[in-house]
Amino acid sequence: MYQVPRGTSDILPTEQLYWRFIEQKVVHVCQLYGYERIDTPVFEDTGLFTRGVGEGTDIVEKEMYTFEDRGGNKLTLLPEGTAPVCRAYLEHGLHNLPQPVKLYYFVSAFRYERPQAGRYRQHHQFGCEAIGESDPALDAEVIDMAWHFFQSLGLNRLTLLINSIGCKQCRPKYLAILKDYYGKYAQNLCADCKVRLERNPLRLLDCKQPSCQQVADAAPRNIDYLCPSCDEHFKRLQKYLDLLGFPFQINPRLVRGLDYYTRTVFEIQPEEEGSQSTIVGGGRYDDLIEELGGKPTPAVGFATGIERIVRNLKREGIAVPLLPKPHVFLAFVGDEAGAEAMKLAAKLRRAGIGVIEAMGSRSLKAQLRQADALGARYTLIVGEQELKSHSVILRDMTTAQQKTVSLHQIENELRDQITSRE
Numbered sequence: 001m002y003q004v005p006r007g008t009s010d011i012l013p014t015e016q017l018y019w020r021f022i023e024q025k026v027v028h029v030c031q032l033y034g035y036e037r038i039d040t041p042v043f044e045d046t047g048l049f050t051r052g053v054g055e056g057t058d059i060v061e062k063e064m065y066t067f068e069d070r071g072g073n074k075l076t077l078l079p080e081g082t083a084p085v086c087r088a089y090l091e092h093g094l095h096n097l098p099q100p101v102k103l104y105y106f107v108s109a110f111r112y113e114r115p116q117a118g119r120y121r122q123h124h125q126f127g128c129e130a131i132g133e134s135d136p137a138l139d140a141e142v143i144d145m146a147w148h149f150f151q152s153l154g155l156n157r158l159t160l161l162i163n164s165i166g167c168k169q170c171r172p173k174y175l176a177i178l179k180d181y182y183g184k185y186a187q188n189l190c191a192d193c194k195v196r197l198e199r200n201p202l203r204l205l206d207c208k209q210p211s212c213q214q215v216a217d218a219a220p221r222n223i224d225y226l227c228p229s230c231d232e233h234f235k236r237l238q239k240y241l242d243l244l245g246f247p248f249q250i251n252p253r254l255v256r257g258l259d260y261y262t263r264t265v266f267e268i269q270p271e272e273e274g275s276q277s278t279i280v281g282g283g284r285y286d287d288l289i290e291e292l293g294g295k296p297t298p299a300v301g302f303a304t305g306i307e308r309i310v311r312n313l314k315r316e317g318i319a320v321p322l323l324p325k326p327h328v329f330l331a332f333v334g335d336e337a338g339a340e341a342m343k344l345a346a347k348l349r350r351a352g353i354g355v356i357e358a359m360g361s362r363s364l365k366a367q368l369r370q371a372d373a374l375g376a377r378y379t380l381i382v383g384e385q386e387l388k389s390h391s392v393i394l395r396d397m398t399t400a401q402q403k404t405v406s407l408h409q410i411e412n413e414l415r416d417q418i419t420s421r422e
C-alpha cells in the first residue's frame, strides 16, 4: 500500500473546518488592512531562492526540493513565499502602483526537514508582504495585523518577540564583533556552529544546543551596535507598539533563518511551546528587491504556518464553526420512484437546497439508517403511493414525524422548515 510521503499529510474532510475557519479570518483581516491576494506558481527558478533566501541558509543548503525539468531548467518547489512575491512585484512593474503595495497569499511550502510535531516537509502558509515603504509605522501595522488575526481566531496566549538586526551599513561591524567573541569559544561549539562561525555568524545566536546557548546568552547584542538610523527605526517601532498596547519582548538573540532580513525581525510564539513551534515569523527585508534586480525598495511582511495554527486551535480547545452540509436525504423505493427522485433532487439543488440522494437498491430501512448516519435533518421518501399522487413523504429525522407534501409544494415547505430552524 502506498502512503503519503514522509513529512506530508492528507487534510481529510473532518479537518477541513479548521482550514476554512482560518481562511475566512485571513480574508477578513486582510481586507481590514487593505491587502490584496496574489497567487504565484508552486515552483520557481532555483536562482530566485539561492539569491533571495541566501546561499548560507539551512533552507538553501539542505532543504530545497530542486529538480531539472525536461527542458533542462533548474527549478525549486517554493520553500517560502516572500521571494516569489518580490519576483512578481518586479516582473509586473508593481512599483508603478501607489506604495506600499500590500499583498497576501496562501502557499504550500516545501522544505526537506526532519519531520516532527509541527514540522513538515510540505506545510501551508498564509503570508503577507507590504512593499515600498520604510516607515516603522508599517512594521507596527504588520505586527498589529498578525496579532489581530490571532485574536480573531481566539488565540490569545501568545508571545511577541522583536529584535533589530541592522542594515548593510551597520551589520558588518557587529558581525566582526560577534565573530571575535565567538572565536574565543570555537572549541566548545557544536559542529553546525563551527560552520556558522565562518559562513553565517548571525545564526550562531539561535543555535538550540545547550552548550552553544550559554555562549549565545552572553554574546554582544546587535541592538547595541545599530547605526543611528537603524537605532531610530527600532525605537520608533517600539514606541508604536507601545501605543498599540502590545506586550512585546525584545529578544536580542532573535535572528531568523532567512538571509534577506534587515532591521526589524519578529516572531510570535505560543506561550506553551516556545521557539520550537513559532507560529509567525517575519520582518523587514529592505534589500531583497534590489538583490533580485530592482531599484532599492524597502519592504516588510510575515508568514504563519496553517498546520501550527490548527494545532494551537485544538490545544486551546477553540470551537470552530461546522461546515454547512445538505439538510435533506432523498430516499426512494423501486426503479420508477428512483427516476422521480433523481429529477426531484436536481430541482431542489437548483433551488439552493442541498440534497444527498440514495443510490442503488437498498431497503427503505437501510436508507433511513444512512440518512441518520449522515446527520440529515429531513428525509424525503418517494414510494409507489407517492408516485401516483405526485407527492413525497417528508420525515423529520429528529422527531421521526412524517407528513405527505405535494411535489409542487415541497420546495417551499423545506425552505420554511430549514429557515425556521436556523
Ligand code: HAM
Binding pocket: 079, 080, 081, 082, 111, 113, 118, 119, 120, 121, 122, 123, 124, 125, 127, 128, 129, 257, 258, 277, 278, 279, 280, 281, 282, 283, 284, 285, 300, 301, 302, 303, 304, 305, 306, 307, 308
Ligand atoms: P519562516 O519563519 O521560515 O518565514 O516560516 C513562516 C512560518 O511558517 C513559521 O513561523 C511556521 O509557522 C511555518 N513553518 C515554517 N516551516 C515549517 C515546517 N517545516 N512545518 C510547518 N510549519 C512551518 C518565512 O517563510 C518568511 N517568508 C516569512 C516572511 C514573510 N518574512 C517576511 N515576509
